[in-house]
Amino acid sequence: MKNFQEFGLEPKVLKAITEMGFEEATPIQAKTIPLAMQGLDLIGQAQTGTGKTAAFSVPLIHKIQPSEDKIVALVMCPTRELAIQVAEEIEKLGRFKGIRSLPIYGGQDIVKQIRALKKRPQIIIGTPGRLLDHINRKTIKLEDVRTVVLDEADEMLDMGFMDDIQSILSLVPDERHTMLFSATMPPNIQKLAQQFLNNPQHVSVIPKQVSAPLIQQSYIEVHEKQKFEALCRLIDMEAPDLAIIFGRTKRRVDELSEALQKRGYSAEGLHGDLSQNQRDTVMRKFRDGSIDVLVATDVAARGLDVSGVSHVVNFDLPQDPESYVHRIGRTGRAGKEGTAWTFVTPREIDHLHFIERVTRHRIARKPLPSLAEAIEGKQRLTAERLIEIINNDGAQQYKGVAIQLLEQYDSVNLLAAAMKLITGEAREVSIELTPEEPIRAKKRRPDVRSSGRRPSGNFKSNFRRGDRQGGGGGYGGGSRYSRRDGDNRRDGGSRSGNSYGRDRDSYTRNH
Numbered sequence: 001m002k003n004f005q006e007f008g009l010e011p012k013v014l015k016a017i018t019e020m021g022f023e024e025a026t027p028i029q030a031k032t033i034p035l036a037m038q039g040l041d042l043i044g045q046a047q048t049g050t051g052k053t054a055a056f057s058v059p060l061i062h063k064i065q066p067s068e069d070k071i072v073a074l075v076m077c078p079t080r081e082l083a084i085q086v087a088e089e090i091e092k093l094g095r096f097k098g099i100r101s102l103p104i105y106g107g108q109d110i111v112k113q114i115r116a117l118k119k120r121p122q123i124i125i126g127t128p129g130r131l132l133d134h135i136n137r138k139t140i141k142l143e144d145v146r147t148v149v150l151d152e153a154d155e156m157l158d159m160g161f162m163d164d165i166q167s168i169l170s171l172v173p174d175e176r177h178t179m180l181f182s183a184t185m186p187p188n189i190q191k192l193a194q195q196f197l198n199n200p201q202h203v204s205v206i207p208k209q210v211s212a213p214l215i216q217q218s219y220i221e222v223h224e225k226q227k228f229e230a231l232c233r234l235i236d237m238e239a240p241d242l243a244i245i246f247g248r249t250k251r252r253v254d255e256l257s258e259a260l261q262k263r264g265y266s267a268e269g270l271h272g273d274l275s276q277n278q279r280d281t282v283m284r285k286f287r288d289g290s291i292d293v294l295v296a297t298d299v300a301a302r303g304l305d306v307s308g309v310s311h312v313v314n315f316d317l318p319q320d321p322e323s324y325v326h327r328i329g330r331t332g333r334a335g336k337e338g339t340a341w342t343f344v345t346p347r348e349i350d351h352l353h354f355i356e357r358v359t360r361h362r363i364a365r366k367p368l369p370s371l372a373e374a375i376e377g378k379q380r381l382t383a384e385r386l387i388e389i390i391n392n393d394g395a396q397q398y399k400g401v402a403i404q405l406l407e408q409y410d411s412v413n414l415l416a417a418a419m420k421l422i423t424g425e426a427r428e429v430s431i432e433l434t435p436e437e438p439i440r441a442k443k444r445r446p447d448v449r450s451s452g453r454r455p456s457g458n459f460k461s462n463f464r465r466g467d468r469q470g471g472g473g474g475y476g477g478g479s480r481y482s483r484r485d486g487d488n489r490r491d492g493g494s495r496s497g498n499s500y501g502r503d504r505d506s507y508t509r510n511h
């Protein structure tokens with residue numbers, strides 16, 4: 001574990017880091033920051049939720065002078081919500097130094113963005129489509145850019161942004177410092193790295209398994225028709241603080257969020273067909289806890305950092321192991337524990353095993369929660385809520401009537417009736433979701449993973465390679481993590497010609 005003081009950062013940057021509550025650098029930060037401060041190109045890989053954003057943002061801010069009045073750094077992200085989230089982290093890290101940054105993403109009023117660009121930000125954080133728009137309008141010029149970061153680079157490729165990224169980078173001077181980050185490094189990333197990075201350092205902090213260590217992973221075998229009931233029981237049984245439920249398609253997300261609402265859960269959906277305003281509203285509500293359940297397509301799988309997400313449920317099995325790792329990585333972040341459940345239909349079991357092999361993690365089989373367990377879970381939650389009120393002395397005004405009632409009725413009967421009221425009976429609404437096709441084992445390009453063999457140790461197999469020292473991937477024991485607030489939003493960009501052929505929520509290109 002390293003202290004941020006050891007990097008030779010200036011006091012204003014250190015102050016910002018301290019204010020964010022970061023006490024020690026995470027392993028990826030400890031490895032990356034010194035190299036990046038030397039200006040070396042690098043490929044950074046570390047588990048989800050281990051602080052890759054600050055790993056590139058701190059050196060970025062270190063290198064920029066507040067007096068500069070041109071765009072000198074460019075960060076590209078696959079989605080809008082992620083661009084906003086990364087911009088917020090950069091803004092916080094740079095605020096004492098007076099660094100100006102700006103998120104640029106589709107779905108937001110371009111005129112507003114042009115106005116904001118006139119304030120001369122030094123760092124632009126954007127999604128490729130909208131960035132190109134501005135470049136074509138000449139409202140963004142890249143001739144002074146010295147540093148480029150590609151966050152979730154493999155996802156941008158997968159979404160069909162390769163051409164856009166190429167066009168954008170062709171306008172950035174060759175004498176630049178380029179960094180590329182993700183929790184997973186599928187083979188196609190190598191092509192990108194070869195093309196755009198100069199003799200990159202590979203900085204990977206991956207212990208035995210690629211998924212974050214603090215996530216408890218389980219699966220339940222269910223038939224397609226049982227999934228919704230299983231989900232409701234699971235939510236009742238587990239009583240998540242905040243949960244993200246991943247569905248395969250936009251239709252699925254719409255139907256599922258509506259069905260959950262009908263059953264009385266506070267849930268809303270997020271996918272690429274919603275307007276940016278709707279997306280922002282849903283994310284804000286999820287972040288401030290006015291909804292407990294976010295139902296989303298893979299648009300929310302990457303990078304999203306919402307504190308308090310205790311559970312992730314794969315309502316539909318994801319196509320790719322990478323997607324699985326990123327989805328479940330929305331919980332178990334910043335040293336906290338998390339729980340991930342995956343529903344698997346009988347025909348998909350082989351695909352689940354494939355995911356297990358690639359991620360090198362056994363996913364424990366669990367039985368479908370019983371009705372009794374679900375009811376018990378709900379009752380436990382009600383009891384916890386009651387006790388919390390008692391502990392906070394929060395029911396003073398009810399005491400008079402309580403005394404009166406106790407004079408007439410038995411205390412156990414009274415309390416049981418009160419608990420029944422609070423718990424609420426499951427609403428008898430029958431729900432029918434349009435079934436999704438089972439995931440079929442697809443043909444992967446011939447790389448080591450498709451056969452389930454052990455990796456050869458070259459960069460191609462980096463997804464499952466790593467340091468192998470074990471234990472070094474997360475935050476390490478004993479350090480205290482603070483949680484941040486900030487919004488997180490991501491953007492579905494476009495998805496075309498994706499090499500994995502995964503049919504996921506075909507995001508609309510609406511930049």
Ligand SMILES: Nc1ncnc2c1ncn2[C@@H]1O[C@H](COP(=O)(O)OP(=O)(O)OP(=O)(O)O)[C@@H](O)[C@H]1O
Nearest residue numbers: 022024026048049050051052053183303305334481
């Ligand atoms: N040194 C630190 N100490 C405590 N918390 C930290 C530290 N660095 C980052 N964090 C917090 O950890 C959380 C996860 O960080 P971040 O989003 O950068 O993870 P990531 O590695 O990019 O994950 P993903 O692969 O999902 O994108 C954030 O809330 C961040 O503010």
Ligand SMILES: [Mg+2]
Nearest residue numbers: 052053151303
């Ligand atoms: Mg990230």
